[in-house]
Amino acid sequence: MARGKIEIKRIENSTNRQVTYSKRRNGIFKKASELTVLCDAKVSIIMLSSTGKLHEYISPSTTTKQIFDQYQNTLGVDLWSYHYERMQENLKKLKDVNKNLRKEIRQRMGEHLSDLSVEELRDLEQEMESSLKMVRDRKVRNVEQIHKNLLHEFDARDRDQHYGLVDNGGDYESVLGFSNGSSPVFALSLQPNPPNDLHSGVGSDLTFTLLE
Structure with a gap:
């Protein structure tokens, strides 16, 4: 067919x-x-x-x-001359952009300000204030995150009733103080080092706190 x-x-x-x-x-x-x-x-x-x-x-x-x-x-x-000219034009544009960026960086560092007009100086001032505000906001967010992490850690310690207590074989009074109540009481908190420290021969850190 x-x-x-x-x-x-x-x-x-x-x-x-x-x-x-x-x-x-x-x-x-x-x-x-x-x-x-x-x-x-x-x-x-x-x-x-x-x-x-x-x-x-x-x-x-x-x-x-x-x-x-x-x-x-x-x-x-000549098929290549046109492309070569286009490449040269693009290269010139990139060089101009790079030159302007370097100039802006120097001006932000306080250099070559005499070449700017009053209006340009005002624009530069506004840009600097805006950049400064962004940096401050970022620092505030970082501090808030650190504070949040600390609260989370303290909250985890409060929920764990056995956190910081030393197990010395069940003799709780010998750890916290004396049974007659007349002497000062020392509270011990054990903060274990990371597992790698056990192999290095470094022991755990003991913190003694005098309770009035």
Whole structure:
């Protein structure tokens, strides 16, 4: 059965469009490879899909630049000068941006202020005040977070009734003081070192507090 003639128009379905592009691209590359072998031709094909993907075929033992150079020599045109000029323009813009940024940094450090107008000085002052406010707000948030962490830690200690008590075999009075109540009472809290300190030979820290 003969294949029906396909109408040449844009394929609306994106999936079918991508499948058709992939199949026909491979077919074109295959024909280019055959042409290179059969006719000893230099072929370079660059294709961009609708999704922006780049596909390229280049004859073996050659490069795209060599073909473009030969193309320029044949037609007497310069394809690289335009791109070189664009690159030079972009480089100049980047240098200007870098120069302005360095100038702003020096001005924020109090240098080269004589070149600024009154309005520019006011703008600089507002920017400095805004930056200072941001730094202060950040420091306040850090302090609040530290305070919150400390409260959380103290709350955890309050919930643990055995926190800070030393287990000396069950003799609680010998730890906290004397049974007659006439002598001062010493409270001991044990703060164990990390496990690594046990191997280093460093003992736990004992804190003695005199309770009036």
